[in-house]
Amino acid sequence: MVNMMSEMKFTKDHEWLLINGSQATVGITEFAQEQLGDVVFVELPEVGSEYDQGDEVAVIESVKAAGEIVAPLAGTVVDVNEELADNPELVNESPLQDGWFVKIQLKDGADLSELMTEEQYKEFTAD
Amino acid sequence: MTEELKTPLYDLHVELGAKMVPFAGYSMPVQYPLGIKGEHLHCRDQVGLFDVSHMGQLIIRGANVASALEKLIPVDLEALKPNQQTYAVLTSESGGILDDLIICKWDEETFFLVVNAACKEQDIAHLQSHLKGFEFEILEDQALLAVQGLKAAALMQELAPQACELTFMNGCHSEIDGMPIYITRSGYTGEDGFEISVANGQAEKLARLLLSYQQVEAIGLGARDSLRLEAGLCLYGHDMNTETSPIEASLIWSISKNRRSGGDKEAGFLGSARILNDIAEGVSRKRVGFLVEGRVPVREGAGIFDAEGNQVGEVTSGGFGPSINAPLAMGYVPASLAKTDTKLIARVRNKDIPITVAKTPFVPQRYFRG
Known part of the structure; x- marks a missing residue:
């Protein structure tokens, strides 16, 4: 898990991205799933939908409240984690792996400079 | 702050x-x-x-305290046995609900009350203003x-x-x-x-x-x-408030039979005119429970719509029920749509979620009745 986090980038919205070439897998962090509590429903986008940075891509409902996944970068959804429909608790059990939400084909020239490294994110959540 | x-x-x-x-x-x-x-x-x-x-705990003492409290609470308090308690509503002049509470008769001259935290100051002020000459002990x-x-x-x-x-x-x-x-x-x-x-x-x-x-x-x-x-239980400030009559809130069971029309202690409590009229004439809206199709929790504030798309009510409490492993809700709808199994729509994030008026409680109550 530690190794995996070292390859990930993080956002201020407590999402992670695992960037592979021009594609990014997106999920929420351990910190975010803890804050949300038990996830009972996830609403995923259609494959092929396009999003600008900051657009709402998916909705997460926990026993406590509704939360959203926003597009960390602009792009087109190329895959969604269908497993979450039947097993939304994967978001709690394995937020960094099996609980991923979407894969996004990033727009050319995506600006990665705002994304945090693992170390920067740890500092961010320590506040 | x-x-x-x-x-x-x-x-x-x-x-x-x-x-x-x-x-x-x-x-x-x-x-x-x-x-x-x-x-x-x-x-x-x-x-x-x-x-x-x-929550607020208080004791009210004095001779004939039961009959004095009966002017504020639509329950036959005199009939309670020592150490017996009941769920009740504190009614307002206009027949709304000021709070819901538990009232326990310790003896003929002593009642022990447990009231909601958010209401306790108003409740105590209300009780004290109507029960002059009685001793209050705020615990x-x-x-x-x-x-x-x-x-x-x-x-x-x-x-x-x-x-x-x-x-x-x-x-x-x-x-x-x-x-x-x-x-x-x-x-x-x-x-x-x-x-x-x-x-x-x-x-x-x-x-x-x-x-x-x-x-x-x-x-x-x-x-x-x-x-x-x-358990199908109301939360004050959400599922009922000062505007709601206990009849609209489906809390008629909390009103003793002999405090209703025709009873030997009928009326004589704050708001009894409206409340007894609500019982006699029926109410235009009622609190009901809803089962929700699918997995999307339908929460407080969600609109309720009929098949034609007209808004007919609103969800007042809702969420996910871990024991029934499904979303559930309660809210107000017109009396004509309050029958069990009535199909309605709740709107969540502009999506229509089918909901069905359901019997409450959603899980069997397991109270020990001896």
């Missing part, structure tokens, strides 16, 4: 790893590391310990712990066996490990269980003793809400 109040169990909550949130002026645990769902299921299956010390030095769940009675058998002889909505003075308590067989989860009033100074010792049993887990406000929702 004024600083939040703390119950005597505040330090224990923090030590147990609770997430503390502001609630009715207090800093209260919304959940512990087990999480809302785990806490909810644990309470149904084992024993849950709730800190409800933020600020008493904490209140609820012990709820399938195995609550088995646990209490070890700690205060006398309490296990009580049936639902009865109480007694007793002690646990030398600590004097007033214990009632009651609660707000739909489960069998007890509420224990204990001195502030002994509350932590009692809580630690209860938690020392492996079947007991501390339960936060989050699970308290989902438990009461599954």
Whole structure:
């Protein structure tokens, strides 16, 4: 898990991205799933939908409240984690792996400079 | 902003790893590391310990106090036996609900009340303004712990066996490990269980003793809400308020039969004109429970629509029920749409979610009635 986090980038919205070439897998962090509590429903986008940075891509409902996944970068959804429909608790059990939400084909020239490294994110959540 | 109040169990909550949130002026645990769902299921299956010390506890004393209280509460209080209590609403002049409460008759001249934390100051002011000449004792030095769940009675058998002889909505003075308590067989989860009033100074010792049993887990406000929702119980300020009559709120059962029209003690309480009229003429809207199709929780504030797309009501409480493993809700709809199995629509994020008027409670009540 530690190794995996070292390859990930993080956002201020407590999402992670695992960037592979021009594609990014997106999920929420351990910190975010803890804050949300038990996830009972996830609403995923259609494959092929396009999003600008900051657009709402998916909705997460926990026993406590509704939360959203926003597009960390602009792009087109190329895959969604269908497993979450039947097993939304994967978001709690394995937020960094099996609980991923979407894969996004990033727009050319995506600006990665705002994304945090693992170390920067740890500092961010320590506040 | 004024600083939040703390119950005597505040330090224990923090030590147990609770997430503390502001609630009715207090800093209260919304959940512990087990999480809302785990806490909810644990309470149904084992024993849950709730800190409800933020609620108001008070004693009202005086000759003929029952008949004086009956002017404010539509219940036959004189008919209660010593140490018997009942759920009741405090009605307003206009027939709305000022609060819901538990009122226990200790003896002919003494009543013990437990009221909602958010309402306690207004409630006390209201009671005092109408009950001049009676003695009020506000029990600020008493904490209140609820012990709820399938195995609550088995646990209490070890700690205060006398309490296990009580049936639902009865109480007694007793002690646990030398600590004097007033214990009632009651609660707000739909489960069998007890509420224990204990001195502030002994509350932590009692809580630690209860938690020392492996079947007991501390339960936060989050699970308290989902438990009461599954039990079909109202939350004041959400499912009813000063505008709602008890008849609209489907709380007619809380009004003693002889306080209704034709009874030997009919009317004579604040708002009785509207409330008895609501019973006689029927109401235009009613609180009902809803089962929700699919997995999307339908929460407070969601609009309710008929098949033609007209808004007909609103959800007042809703969420996910861990025991029924499905979303559930309650809210108000026109009386014509309040029949069980009526199909309606709730709108969540501009999507139409099919909902069905359902019988409540959503889970069987397991009160011990002897």
